[in-house]
Amino acid sequence: MRRFATLFEALDRTASTAAKRDAMAAYFAEARPEDAAWAVYVLGGGKLKRTATSTELRLALAAETGYADWLIDESYQHVGDLAETVALMLPESEAAEGDTPLHVWMEARLPSLSRLESAERVEILREWWRPLPREQVFLVNKLLTGSLRVGVSHRLVVQALAQWAALPSDLMAHRLSGTWKPSAAAFLALAEPERADEHAGERPYPFFLASPLEQEVTALGAVDEWLAEWKWDGIRAQLMRRAGGAVLWSRGEERLDGRFPEIELAAIDLPEGCVVDGEILAWMLDEDHPLPFAALQKRIGKLKPGAKLLADTPVRLMTYDLLEWEGQDLRERPLVERRAQLAALIEGRGPTLMLSPSVATPTWDALAAVRGESRERRTEGLMLKKLDSPYRVGRKRGDWWKWKVDPYTVDAVLLYAQPGHGRRSGLFTDYTFGVWDGEKLVPVAKAYSGLDDSEIGRLDRWIRAHTIERFGPVRSVEPTHVFELAFEAIQASGRHKAGVAVRFPRILRWRTDLSIHDADKLDDLRRLASG
Amino acid sequence: MDSDLLLPRPEGLYCPAGDFFIDPMQPVARAVVTHAHGDHARSGSGLYHVAAAGEGLMRERLGAASVVHAHDWREAFDLGDTRVSFHPSGHILGAAQIRIEGCGKVAVVSGDYKRDPDPTCAPFEPVPCDVFVTESTFGLPIYRWPSMRQVVDEILGWVDECAARGVAAVLFCYALGKAQRLLAELATRSERAVHLHGAMLRLVALYREAGVHMLPTVPVSESARGKDFAGELVMAPPSAAGSPWMRRFGKASTGFASGWMQVRGARRRRGYDRGFVVSDHADWPGLLRSVADCGAKRIYVTHGDGEVLIRHLREHGREAFPLRSLGGQMPDLRSSEEGD
Numbered sequence: 001m002r003r004f005a006t007l008f009e010a011l012d013r014t015a016s017t018a019a020k021r022d023a024m025a026a027y028f029a030e031a032r033p034e035d036a037a038w039a040v041y042v043l044g045g046g047k048l049k050r051t052a053t054s055t056e057l058r059l060a061l062a063a064e065t066g067y068a069d070w071l072i073d074e075s076y077q078h079v080g081d082l083a084e085t086v087a088l089m090l091p092e093s094e095a096a097e098g099d100t101p102l103h104v105w106m107e108a109r110l111p112s113l114s115r116l117e118s119a120e121r122v123e124i125l126r127e128w129w130r131p132l133p134r135e136q137v138f139l140v141n142k143l144l145t146g147s148l149r150v151g152v153s154h155r156l157v158v159q160a161l162a163q164w165a166a167l168p169s170d171l172m173a174h175r176l177s178g179t180w181k182p183s184a185a186a187f188l189a190l191a192e193p194e195r196a197d198e199h200a201g202e203r204p205y206p207f208f209l210a211s212p213l214e215q216e217v218t219a220l221g222a223v224d225e226w227l228a229e230w231k232w233d234g235i236r237a238q239l240m241r242r243a244g245g246a247v248l249w250s251r252g253e254e255r256l257d258g259r260f261p262e263i264e265l266a267a268i269d270l271p272e273g274c275v276v277d278g279e280i281l282a283w284m285l286d287e288d289h290p291l292p293f294a295a296l297q298k299r300i301g302k303l304k305p306g307a308k309l310l311a312d313t314p315v316r317l318m319t320y321d322l323l324e325w326e327g328q329d330l331r332e333r334p335l336v337e338r339r340a341q342l343a344a345l346i347e348g349r350g351p352t353l354m355l356s357p358s359v360a361t362p363t364w365d366a367l368a369a370v371r372g373e374s375r376e377r378r379t380e381g382l383m384l385k386k387l388d389s390p391y392r393v394g395r396k397r398g399d400w401w402k403w404k405v406d407p408y409t410v411d412a413v414l415l416y417a418q419p420g421h422g423r424r425s426g427l428f429t430d431y432t433f434g435v436w437d438g439e440k441l442v443p444v445a446k447a448y449s450g451l452d453d454s455e456i457g458r459l460d461r462w463i464r465a466h467t468i469e470r471f472g473p474v475r476s477v478e479p480t481h482v483f484e485l486a487f488e489a490i491q492a493s494g495r496h497k498a499g500v501a502v503r504f505p506r507i508l509r510w511r512t513d514l515s516i517h518d519a520d521k522l523d524d525l526r527r528l529a530s531g
Numbered sequence: 532m533d534s535d536l537l538l539p540r541p542e543g544l545y546c547p548a549g550d551f552f553i554d555p556m557q558p559v560a561r562a563v564v565t566h567a568h569g570d571h572a573r574s575g576s577g578l579y580h581v582a583a584a585g586e587g588l589m590r591e592r593l594g595a596a597s598v599v600h601a602h603d604w605r606e607a608f609d610l611g612d613t614r615v616s617f618h619p620s621g622h623i624l625g626a627a628q629i630r631i632e633g634c635g636k637v638a639v640v641s642g643d644y645k646r647d648p649d650p651t652c653a654p655f656e657p658v659p660c661d662v663f664v665t666e667s668t669f670g671l672p673i674y675r676w677p678s679m680r681q682v683v684d685e686i687l688g689w690v691d692e693c694a695a696r697g698v699a700a701v702l703f704c705y706a707l708g709k710a711q712r713l714l715a716e717l718a719t720r721s722e723r724a725v726h727l728h729g730a731m732l733r734l735v736a737l738y739r740e741a742g743v744h745m746l747p748t749v750p751v752s753e754s755a756r757g758k759d760f761a762g763e764l765v766m767a768p769p770s771a772a773g774s775p776w777m778r779r780f781g782k783a784s785t786g787f788a789s790g791w792m793q794v795r796g797a798r799r800r801r802g803y804d805r806g807f808v809v810s811d812h813a814d815w816p817g818l819l820r821s822v823a824d825c826g827a828k829r830i831y832v833t834h835g836d837g838e839v840l841i842r843h844l845r846e847h848g849r850e851a852f853p854l855r856s857l858g859g860q861m862p863d864l865r866s867s868e869e870g871d
Contacts, residue, residue, distance in 0.1 A: 012795070012799075013804060013805060014804060015802070015804070065672075067672060068843075068846065070842070071672060071839065071843060074671065074839050075671050075672060075673045078671055078673065078794070079794055079795075079796065080796050081795070081796065084794070084795055085673065088673035088674075088675075088793065088794070089672055089673055421796070423796055423799045423800045424796065424800060425794060425795075425796030425797070426794065426797060427800075453800070
């Protein structure tokens, strides 16, 4: 664990991706493979099944320090991270005992908690903490309660592994995708020379991700070199039809077995040896457009959807790329060829497997006009894909662009604030905004991002000085400040007090030029939601 | 009522019985000033009483035209119906607690203070009193300062790393107090000269005049154009971060020395490469210890979110209140991000 703690510190201290990659590569070369395997797992965003609750951590902390619960809560509100709060509040450890390796923590110690009663867990936590230096207390708590989050993406871990093993990073991504299980053997296998049949088996291909179009669309060159499609608002997925069955993978490289049985069923009709890339959408039979994303959300969490849910919210796979055909990897073939093969495969198969229609591209202007229909079609805009492009790995700019429609905007009043987490801990950065419902301001959106650091600091000071009431960490403030919020979609909602729910709200601007009476009205939002 | 000795007013904390202000933010007739930081020492008042140990810094801050009466530690003098004396607070050179005796009781306004050793100033002296006014800049139990030896180890290790990578190590810290304390602590372990930002030069010189032993220093402005600062330690105030002044160092690693660096979120938010936990304010154990040491019956808390400290003291059987509960009003100048 000590070596891993040193790595964590090195990663935490630098903002440079090159320095982070070097630090990880050095660690992979030095650490014992059984520990390095777990480092790959947790740095890549993997976590253990949670075996202790935050309440148990608090209880153990209170027992160990004698601090009152409210004092622990106040400290936690200030720090914004329970794992760190514990590390900062515990007395300094007296003696550094021998080093418990990372894999022992991950394979034996942390999972063992699940076999204990809650009170026993609290006692064990205290025993574990006592001899540990502060940085290891923090890490153990982090591993116990969630992911590490140290500014390292899965991709960067892949690059560091590739650097350590001296192999191409797309091969490394492929080796790591799917259900990679950390072990010494699995870790050492990552560094083995490339085999001829690498892409066989059950692992999905790494997804190719589009980048947002930031320049003028005309800068992309000749319009006839591009394929335009709608940008669907669903779950990105890869459908693999191989001998023995069909497997659906999410972009998070998670197997979706059993969650979308209608797609798995339809996939059995596909010939063996093909892999399709597409988007899972909730879509009623005989409808022209998909259901809003919120409908799909009802399906996302359900491991085994019941008959009623399947009937009320059926799903489809909107396919848009073919990565493998007759057992051959097609990713290096140009898109135009893959798409023709995909069309031949999918067309006429019925509603559950659809071919993402191409949008005619006579001119950029015509395309821009069609993009205006995106919302009516329940899409997020257009996708532009270079017709001669291969299917790449990860977010490589240049061949795939997402050209989203402009967001909706609303002028809303700051009503509540609470302290943020992580980088923004101790500052009031989580805001709730409201609009006018008659004479009253009702909350309609929460937003966390969009202000720069100086604005955040200014607003933080203002909030502290103009608090009306405190509800735990939340403070209500005098309605004074108006912000322009952007959001992607809006729909009626019975769960929200205002009767509407907005998707991806964020702050565009602090409207210091507006008074609260200039803020928008709830009726206007309701109209958008019903339109 | 304690407001006969201490009454918050818009200009600052007023002592009605003695007819003087403590650390006034606006010009007043008679000021008693705890220490030379800008949020305590402001020019324009008719007359200043200060501790002799901080006289040089005070004159620098208040301007040569100001009328300054300097008093030795513990030397009592009369102001109105009170007797006043200065006692070391351990915050920076010359920083004082103010003891006020009058109306049949003793009040101590501790100003900013710390309990950790500091080679640049006299250590905090517990002063028995009935009423104690304490700061609570770091009034949460998560704030416990590491030993200075450990911090110096970290700073020297970082400078070594920077040398190995061929970059400058630019350490940001408060120009008055923190910079000199670090220079004095580093002098026990190193002999290498430190490069200073212009805003620190005069203050470092004043500390030297007061007899504080520190590492040799060189003004950055006196280095030749194009000088290679690789592996050198540079000290600058936080305001220099991200300014054009930084360009001369090319690629540099940046560090920040402050009590706020205790929390990971604050470290990451500031965007410095390294955070070093060193503060001239009392940490949580230091606050509690000082309250206990002075034996006061009533504690008044100023600065920042004092509510936590107040509630904690009350639960432990002490009468504690926010300073503003004495009536009147006083602007709270601190936000969570200022001071260190």
